[in-house]
Amino acid sequence: MSVSVPETTSKPAKSFKIDLKILGPLLALILLIILGYSLNPLFLGEGNVTNLLTRSAFIGIIAVGATFVITAGGIDLSVGSMAAFIAGMMIIIMNSAVDSMGASIWTVLLGVGCSLILGLGAGFINGFLTTKAKIEAFIVTLGTMGIYRSLVTYFADGGTLSLNSGAREIYRPVYYDSFLRIPYPVWVFIIVAVVGWILMNRTAFGRYCMAIGSNEQVARYSAIKVDRVRTWTYVLQGLCVSLATIIYVPRLGSASSATGVLWELEAIAAVIIGGTMLKGGYGRIGGTVIGALILTAIGNILNLTDIISNYLNGAVQGVIIVAAVYLQRGSFKRAIRKKAE
Amino acid sequence: MSIKALTLALAATTALAAPSLAQDQVKIGVSIPAATHGWTGGLNYHANEAEKRLEALYPNLDITIVTADSPADQAGDIEDMTSVQQIDALVVLPFESDPLVEPVRQAKEAGAFITVVDRGLPDETIQDVYVAGNNTELGATSAEYFKTRLGEGDNIVILRGIPTVIDTERFDAFMAGIEGSGITVLDNQFANWNRDDGFEVMQDFLSRFPDIDGVWAQDDDIAMGVVEAVRQAGREGDMFIVGGAGMKDVIKGIMDGDELIPVDVLYPPAMIATAMDVTVANFMSNAPVQGQYILSAPLVTQDNAEQFYFPDSPF
Numbered sequence: 001m002s003v004s005v006p007e008t009t010s011k012p013a014k015s016f017k018i019d020l021k022i023l024g025p026l027l028a029l030i031l032l033i034i035l036g037y038s039l040n041p042l043f044l045g046e047g048n049v050t051n052l053l054t055r056s057a058f059i060g061i062i063a064v065g066a067t068f069v070i071t072a073g074g075i076d077l078s079v080g081s082m083a084a085f086i087a088g089m090m091i092i093i094m095n096s097a098v099d100s101m102g103a104s105i106w107t108v109l110l111g112v113g114c115s116l117i118l119g120l121g122a123g124f125i126n127g128f129l130t131t132k133a134k135i136e137a138f139i140v141t142l143g144t145m146g147i148y149r150s151l152v153t154y155f156a157d158g159g160t161l162s163l164n165s166g167a168r169e170i171y172r173p174v175y176y177d178s179f180l181r182i183p184y185p186v187w188v189f190i191i192v193a194v195v196g197w198i199l200m201n202r203t204a205f206g207r208y209c210m211a212i213g214s215n216e217q218v219a220r221y222s223a224i225k226v227d228r229v230r231t232w233t234y235v236l237q238g239l240c241v242s243l244a245t246i247i248y249v250p251r252l253g254s255a256s257s258a259t260g261v262l263w264e265l266e267a268i269a270a271v272i273i274g275g276t277m278l279k280g281g282y283g284r285i286g287g288t289v290i291g292a293l294i295l296t297a298i299g300n301i302l303n304l305t306d307i308i309s310n311y312l313n314g315a316v317q318g319v320i321i322v323a324a325v326y327l328q329r330g331s332f333k334r335a336i337r338k339k340a341e
Numbered sequence: 342m343s344i345k346a347l348t349l350a351l352a353a354t355t356a357l358a359a360p361s362l363a364q365d366q367v368k369i370g371v372s373i374p375a376a377t378h379g380w381t382g383g384l385n386y387h388a389n390e391a392e393k394r395l396e397a398l399y400p401n402l403d404i405t406i407v408t409a410d411s412p413a414d415q416a417g418d419i420e421d422m423t424s425v426q427q428i429d430a431l432v433v434l435p436f437e438s439d440p441l442v443e444p445v446r447q448a449k450e451a452g453a454f455i456t457v458v459d460r461g462l463p464d465e466t467i468q469d470v471y472v473a474g475n476n477t478e479l480g481a482t483s484a485e486y487f488k489t490r491l492g493e494g495d496n497i498v499i500l501r502g503i504p505t506v507i508d509t510e511r512f513d514a515f516m517a518g519i520e521g522s523g524i525t526v527l528d529n530q531f532a533n534w535n536r537d538d539g540f541e542v543m544q545d546f547l548s549r550f551p552d553i554d555g556v557w558a559q560d561d562d563i564a565m566g567v568v569e570a571v572r573q574a575g576r577e578g579d580m581f582i583v584g585g586a587g588m589k590d591v592i593k594g595i596m597d598g599d600e601l602i603p604v605d606v607l608y609p610p611a612m613i614a615t616a617m618d619v620t621v622a623n624f625m626s627n628a629p630v631q632g633q634y635i636l637s638a639p640l641v642t643q644d645n646a647e648q649f650y651f652p653d654s655p656f
Contacts, residue, residue: 048548158376158385159655176573252569258378258535303545306528311504
């Protein structure tokens with residue numbers, strides 16, 4: 001398993017440089033916070049910070065799962081569609097349960113249970129097709145992305161699936177209420193992130209993921225069960241999507257074909273901004289969490305100011321994402337040093 | 342042997358084709374975008390309802406509805422309908438205006454009667470009939486309503502759709518409508534005709550502006566997201582919200598006297614049915630139908646909401 005050694009340790013030179021690599025995403029986030037605050041002091045108001053954290057929970061939770069998939073050298077493009085599909089199925093199941101058992105906490109729990117089963121199942125299908133059927137992950141998840149998106153459109157008849165209002169009132173606090181002044185979705189995000197960090201950095205599973213991502217052949221010769229570990233990363237991803245959906249449904253109480261559009265790209269962006277390599281072999285859960293916060297903060301800052309033309313919002317986001325990765329790679333330092341030489 | 346089989350096959354096809362020729366069947370192709378969000382979902386519903394109704398009315402009428410996922414898809418659909426099915430008329434709601442000019446022109450040159458719906462084609466000589474909602478009027482009607490509720494010193498925020506011509510027409514007409522009324526537009530942002538974005542943009546507006554008296558959400562899907570954000574902030578009593586289009590949940594709320602969304606401005610997905618009716622009338626009646634049919638964008642209030650309520654529609 002010595003093959004798994006990520007490239008940070010292969011360059012032991014200056015401790016400052018290693019710090020920068022780890023602190024890069026954090027530095028980018030701090031710069032963004034300063035920018036946000038200088039554009040509008042309300043950015044750091046308690047209400048806004050709470051909104052921002054709650055919002056980033058969806059992409060953040062999904063991105064924690066995506067970190068494992070990407071670290072093991074895979075990719076999952078289906079997460080946005082999967083979230084929409086699971087949200088739709090949860091609503092259908094809860095609505096029909098209301099007919100037989102009334103709007104109660106049990107109805108909501110039934111919906112939550114179904115969400116977990118669907119998430120794990122969908123993740124397993126992606127993993128199974130990738131490892132056993134030997135189809136490229138890009139292709140498998142491109143396919144399932146289309147399938148889930150069509151299914152939610154079909155079940156909603158092209159419109160919107162809305163949760164029964166009785167069940168809605170019972171379920172609503174899951175998104176809107178808080179514990180110790182921190183909203184429940186943020187708690188879920190924190191727990192997922194902590195568990196994810198432990199899995200990635202303190203267990204054999206995390207080391208296997210990095211080993212497979214950096215060199216699959218060598219990992220295989222080192223007696224790592226490559227297919228099984230890979231499949232598990234997709235199952236984990238499915239579980240994360242399911243958890244995100246469980247806290248998403250009470251927010252608007254509805255799902256439509258417009259739900260979760262481009263979430264897969266946002267999740268991948270969060271992972272990459274956080275310092276995980278897109279080609280695999282090196283994963284950072286902490287970075288992913290910061291990446292998700294950066295992405296949400298950009299949208300939030302743009303809404304809090306009107307100095308940039310609305311038509312340019314996408315361009316600003318693009319520039320900040322690229323700049324964040326540039327900072328995080330520490331490439332600017334290398335460039336400066338080259339100039340000095 | 343093979344020649345005999347061929348003759349038999351030919352005879353069989355001719356026999357099958359014969360009755361339709363004899364009855365002078367009218368074939369109408371309807372090409373619309375797939376149901377990818379609420380409004381197009383409503384569009385699909387109303388197209389299918391109109392097909393059932395019209396085919397029951399006229400036995401010699403054959404309507405085919407095809408839905409496309411992209412402009413390129415739609416161009417392919419129209420080519421197929423023209424060359425393979427040899428349609429007598431085409432009802433098309435273009436995904437995008439420019440890329441569909443040539444396919445529709447080919448259908449026209451093949452002899453089809455052309456009805457264009459909603460998003461116009463830049464070359465108007467291709468179409469025989471144009472049926473559309475009125476984006477300018479939607480903006481203007483909304484502005485009129487805001488002027489009845491608000492005045493000097495009142496503040497509103499605007500949540501727009503996606504950067505497109507439709508959005509700009511609505512927005513410009515609204516801004517022109519409220520000019521001189523003393524109403525201040527605090528800011529406008531795109532919410533992409535989407536509930537989630539409506540929710541998030543409105544959350545930010547709420548934390549940024551302590552005094553908001555009205556919200557123009559420009560679309561009902563966005564308005565549904567705005568409602569949740571306003572409820573979360575506990576500011577239901579401070580403001581009212583106006584969407585647009587005619588989503589059934591919103592219309593139902595207006596019928597029931599909802600104070601948060603007191604009115605709606607119509608931009609009906611049922612316009613596809615109007616277009617199909619007019620196209621069929623060209624073949625089945627002796628009245629001229631060529632020209633432009635611009636549907637108005639009336640204000641839906643508690644008094645008239647019932648006539649715009651379609652409980653079975655997905656939208």
